[in-house]
Amino acid sequence: MSQADTRLSPRFLLSELRLIAVRRRNQAGLAALAAVPVILAAAMKLTVPDAGRGPGQGPDFFSQITGNGYFVALAALGVELTLFLPIAVAMLAGDAVAGEANQGTLRYLLTVPVARTRLLAIKYAGILMGAFLAPLVVATSGLLAGFLLFGAGDVTTLSGTRIGLATALLRLLVICLYLGVCLAALGAVGLFLSTLTEQPMGATIALTMLTVASFVLGQIPQLDWLHPYLLTQHWRDFGELLREPVAWEALIPGLTSAGAYILVFLSAAWARFSGRDVTS
Amino acid sequence: MTDLAVASHGLTKRFGSQVAVNAVDLAVPRGAVYGFLGPNGSGKTTTIRMLLGLIAPTAGSHHLLGETMPDRAGHVLPRVGALVEGPGFHPYLSGRDNLRRLDAADRTATARTAEARIGDALDRVGLTAAAGKRYRTFSLGMKQRLAIAAALLKPRELLVLDEPTNGLDPQGTREVRTLVGALAAEGATVLLSTHLLAEVEQVCTHVGVMHRGTLVAQEPLADLRSDAAPRARVLTDQPAEAAQVLRTLGLTELAETASEASGQLGAVAPEKVVSDLVHAGVAVRGFTVEAPSLEDVFVHLTGRGFDVSG
Numbered sequence: 352m353s354q355a356d357t358r359l360s361p362r363f364l365l366s367e368l369r370l371i372a373v374r375r376r377n378q379a380g381l382a383a384l385a386a387v388p389v390i391l392a393a394a395m396k397l398t399v400p401d402a403g404r405g406p407g408q409g410p411d412f413f414s415q416i417t418g419n420g421y422f423v424a425l426a427a428l429g430v431e432l433t434l435f436l437p438i439a440v441a442m443l444a445g446d447a448v449a450g451e452a453n454q455g456t457l458r459y460l461l462t463v464p465v466a467r468t469r470l471l472a473i474k475y476a477g478i479l480m481g482a483f484l485a486p487l488v489v490a491t492s493g494l495l496a497g498f499l500l501f502g503a504g505d506v507t508t509l510s511g512t513r514i515g516l517a518t519a520l521l522r523l524l525v526i527c528l529y530l531g532v533c534l535a536a537l538g539a540v541g542l543f544l545s546t547l548t549e550q551p552m553g554a555t556i557a558l559t560m561l562t563v564a565s566f567v568l569g570q571i572p573q574l575d576w577l578h579p580y581l582l583t584q585h586w587r588d589f590g591e592l593l594r595e596p597v598a599w600e601a602l603i604p605g606l607t608s609a610g611a612y613i614l615v616f617l618s619a620a621w622a623r624f625s626g627r628d629v630t631s
Numbered sequence: 632m633t634d635l636a637v638a639s640h641g642l643t644k645r646f647g648s649q650v651a652v653n654a655v656d657l658a659v660p661r662g663a664v665y666g667f668l669g670p671n672g673s674g675k676t677t678t679i680r681m682l683l684g685l686i687a688p689t690a691g692s693h694h695l696l697g698e699t700m701p702d703r704a705g706h707v708l709p710r711v712g713a714l715v716e717g718p719g720f721h722p723y724l725s726g727r728d729n730l731r732r733l734d735a736a737d738r739t740a741t742a743r744t745a746e747a748r749i750g751d752a753l754d755r756v757g758l759t760a761a762a763g764k765r766y767r768t769f770s771l772g773m774k775q776r777l778a779i780a781a782a783l784l785k786p787r788e789l790l791v792l793d794e795p796t797n798g799l800d801p802q803g804t805r806e807v808r809t810l811v812g813a814l815a816a817e818g819a820t821v822l823l824s825t826h827l828l829a830e831v832e833q834v835c836t837h838v839g840v841m842h843r844g845t846l847v848a849q850e851p852l853a854d855l856r857s858d859a860a861p862r863a864r865v866l867t868d869q870p871a872e873a874a875q876v877l878r879t880l881g882l883t884e885l886a887e888t889a890s891e892a893s894g895q896l897g898a899v900a901p902e903k904v905v906s907d908l909v910h911a912g913v914a915v916r917g918f919t920v921e922a923p924s925l926e927d928v929f930v931h932l933t934g935r936g937f938d939v940s941g
Contacts, residue, residue, distance in 0.1 A: 360738065360742070362735040362736075362742055363735050363736045363738075365735070366731070366732045366735035366736065370721065370724070370732065373723070373724070374723055375723065454719055454720070454721060454722070455716075455717065455718070455719020455720075456719045456720060456721060457719075458680075458685055458715050458716075458719060459713075459715075459719050459720075459733060459781065460733070460736055461683075461684070461685055462683045462684075462685065462708060462711070462713045462715065463708070463709075463733060463736045463737045464684070464704050464705060464708035464709070465736050465737075466704075466705060626687065628680075628685070628686035628687060629680070629685040629686060630680070630685075630686060
C-alpha cells in the first residue's frame, strides 16, 4: 500500500472537537454555564447577603463576594459543581457513543474503518475537552462579572492571610484544573454508560442521577464508610487551594479517587464496546 | 489470493434462540455485480453487518478481498465502500461536512486530496448543489444519495450497497443503476442488496437469494433463469377448453383466467400445443412461451414456506 499510514494524524480528533463545538446545543449549554456567575453577581449586588450559609459544607465564598469580585468565580464554581457542570459533562458523554449509535453514524465510522479502541479514545478526548473547558468558562465569566460589579484586589485566604491578585488568579486556574480532573472521572463513567445504550438522553440522565445520588449519599453520616468511594466526595476539596500555604496534600485523595474512577470505567467502556454487536 | 471478493463459510448469527442467519456460504466473484435478494427479514442486513465486522458471527468465518475478517479489518475495509441499512449522518452538519468527518476518520485517506475527493463523490451522486445544506433538511432521496457518496470517497475494490435505491425517485433509481454499472465497469465488485427485482435483472451478473436466514440459491443470473421452466400462455375466449387441451398434452401447474389459460411446458413442444388447440377448435387469439420472470423465480424460491405450511 502506498497510502500514507498517518498514525498520529490529528484529523479525526479535530473533527470530533469541531463536531462538539459547532453543535448549537453545546454552545447554548456553555452560555448557560457562563450566565450563572453573572446572575449570581447581579443578585449579590442588588441584595446584601446575610452571614452566608451554615458551616460544614466546604468553604463559603458568598460572604466575601461583595468585598472582592474574585470570589464570584469561586462561589459560582461551588454552585455549578453540584448540578450544572455534571450535566454539561453528561451531555457530552451521552452523545459520545450512544448519540452516534442513535443517529446511525456509529456503523459508518466503524466501517470507515475506525478501530473501536481508537474511537473510544477520540470520544474520551472530546469529553476531556468539555470537562476542562467548562470550569474555565465558569471561572472566567465569574471573574469578569465580579470585577465589574465589585472590583478587584488582594484576596484573603481561608487561613486569614492575604495574597496578591496574580497569585490568587493562578490558584483559580489550578482549581479549574482540579475540577477538570474530577469531571474527567465523571466523564469516564459517562463514556461507559454511553456504550450501554443507543439513547443518548438515557446515558445523560443516568449519569446526572448518579452524580446527585453520590452527593446525597455523601451527606448521610451513617454511610461514612461509603464516603471515600463516592465519585463526588472530594470535589469540594478545591477550597484547600485557598489556604496559605497551599494544602497540596489535601488534593491527593481527590486526584487518586478520580484516577481510579477513570481507570476502572475506561476499562469497562472498552470491555463493553470492543466486543459489542452494533445493530443500530 | 483468491478470485472471490466476498467469501463466507458457514456464517451464522443467533440472537437468543432465534437463528437470523444460518450457515451462509457466500461466494461473490471479483468483478461481479451480485444481487443479494430476499424478502424483508430474511437475514440480508444481518449478513452484511457480519461481513463488515459490525456484529460478530455466532459461527463461521469470512474473507473480504482475500483478507480474513475481522482480524484484517483495518487493512481491508478502507478498500470497501459500504451503505448499511440506510443513511446515517449528523443532522446539524451539512452534507459536505458529514463527508469531511468520515474522511477525517479514515487513517488511510490523504488530507490534501480530501476536498477534491469529496467534490467528486458529491458530483457522482448529483448532490453538489445541495451539499451545503444541513443534513436535517435533506429529503429521503438526498440522504440516500449522500450515503452513496460516502461509499465513493475513495476508489473502492468492493462496494456493499444495502438497498441503495430506497426512497429514490424513478430518476434517482435510474441514476443509481447507471452508477452501479459504471463502478462495475471500472473494475469494482458490487454486492447489491435489494428487493427490487427490476434492478437485479438490469445490472446484476450473479444472484444470491436469502430466505429465512438461509441462502437458498446462488448462481450466475443467466443460470438461475434457465433453470426455471418456461410457461405457455394461450389468450382465448374459451379458457376452460384450452386448459383441457393443455392438460391432455401433459402441461403442469395449469392456471385459468377469464381470457387466458397457461401451464408449464415441460418437454412438450410449443408447436404441438398450438396445433392441438386448433384441432380442438379452440379460438386462439394469442400464444406465447415465456421464460419465467425473475420475480416468478424469486417467489418460487422464497414463497415455498407457504406451500409447506399450507
